[in-house]
C-alpha cells in the first residue's frame with residue numbers, strides 16, 4: 001500500500017442514467033444536469049443520494065475532495081457515445097487521487113457500449129494502477145458485470161426498492177473504502193449471475209425480495225467476515241449480453257464464504273424467478289376507484305407502462321384519452337412529453353385558448369391526442385425533489401406549459417417528464433389538495449415521494465415500461481428467462497480480489 005498524505009485526496013463523482021434499449025430517443029448532453037469542481041460538492045452535500053452520503057461521510061472523516069464530475073439524466077434511451085466519451089474524460093482528468101469513491105447507477109448504455117460503468121471503472125483502474133482503492137455505490141437495478149467487479153475493490157448496491165437507502169449506501173461505500181485504505185479490510189468479491197428478467201412484484205418490503213433481502217441482512221449481521229451482499233435486479237429493458245440478476249458478496253479475505261453465500265442466494269433467487277410477476281388494475285378500474293372513493297383522494301397514479309423512471313419516453317396518451325372520454329369530472333394532473341406543444345403554448349401566451357395535437361409520437365402503439373384547452377402556466381421546469389426519494393436533488397424538465405383541458409391539467413414538457421415527486425406539480429401551481437389525482441411516471445419510487453400526501457395506485461397502462469419481456473425485440477440478452485429455456489445446472493460464479 002502506498003503512503004497516503006495526511007489528508008487523503010479522494011476522486012469523487014457521480015454518473016446517473018439508467019438506459020432503456022428500446023427507447024428510440026437517445027440521451028443527449030442536454031438531458032444531463034452536470035456539476036464540477038466545488039459546485040459538485042456544494043450542490044450534492046445535502047442531497048438524498050448516494051453521492052450525498054459519500055460527501056457527508058467523507059467530510060466527517062476529513063478527506064480532501066478531488067471532484068471529477070456529477071452528471072445525472074433521467075432514465076431513457078442509450079446515451080450518445082460522444083457524450084459518454086466526454087463524461088469518461090472528466091473522470092480520467094483527475095490526477096493522482098489517493099482513492100476513488102463514486103455514485104454510479106450501473107445500467108448505462110451508450111450508442112456503442114453495453115457497459116458504460118464497467119468501461120469507466122476499468123479505465124480508472126488502468127490509469128491509477130492496482131494500489132489506488134476504488135469504491136462505488138450502485139443502484140439496485142444495476143447491470144453488474146464482471147468488468148465492474150474486477151476493477152472496483154468495493155461495489156455495493158441499494159438494498160431497498162423503492163430506494164430508501166441511497167444515502168446509507170453512499171456512506172457505506174465510503175466506510176468500506178476507508179477500511180481498505182487503512183489496511184483493515186481485504187475485499188474479496190464473488191459475483192453470481194442469473195439470466196432472467198423480473199416481471200414485477202419486485203419491491204423489497206413484500207414479495208420474494210423481502211424474503212431474500214432479509215436473509216442477506218441476517219447473514220451479514222451474523223458473520224463478521226461478510227461485509228456486504230448486494231442483490232441487483234437489473235433494469236429489465238437492457239438488451240445486452242449476459243443481462244440478468246446478480247448476487248455480489250464481499251467478504252474480508254474469505255473466498256470460500258463469498259462463493260458459498262453467492263451460490264446459496266443466487267440459487268434461491270433463481271427458484272423464485274416466476275414469483276416476480278404482477279397483476280395491476282386496468283386504467284378503467286383504477287379511474288373508477290378514484291371516482292368512487294372521494295374519501296381516499298387525492299390519489300397518485302403510477303403510470304406503469306410509460307414510466308420515465310424506467311426509461312420510457314413519457315409521451316403516452318392512453319390515460320389522458322380515457323380521462324377526457326370517460327371520466328371528465330375527475331380533476332387530474334398528468335405529465336406529457338411534447339416539446340412542440342410547449343412551444344405552441346408559449347407562442348399563444350398565458351390565458352389563451354389553443355387547439356393542439358399532443359404526444360403519442362414516440363411510444364409504439366400510441367396515437368396523438370387532439371385537445372382544445374387554455375394555457376394556465378408557462379415555466380422553466382426546474383424544481384428540487386421535496387419528497388423522501390432523491391430529496392433535494394434538482395430536476396430540469398425543460399420549458400413547460402400547463403394546459404387546462406376541462407378538468408384535466410396537462411403538464412407539458414420539453415424533456416421527458418421525470419415526474420415522481422409532489423414538487424413537480426406544486427412548482428407549477430398545481431396543488432394536490434385541489435386535485436382528485438396526479439399521475440407519476442414511476443411504478444415504485446413515487447410511493448416514497450408522495451408518502452402521507454396522496455394514496456398510491458399503480459395502473460396497468462400501455463407503453464415501453466410494462467414488465468413484459470415478450471413485448472420487446474430482445475436479441476443480445478438471449479438466452480434469457482422467461483423468453484428462452486435455461487439450463488442452470490452450473491451456476492456461473494466468479495471471484496475477484498487481491499488487487500490491494
Ligand SMILES: [Zn+2]
Pocket residue numbers: 139140141163
Ligand atoms: Zn433503481
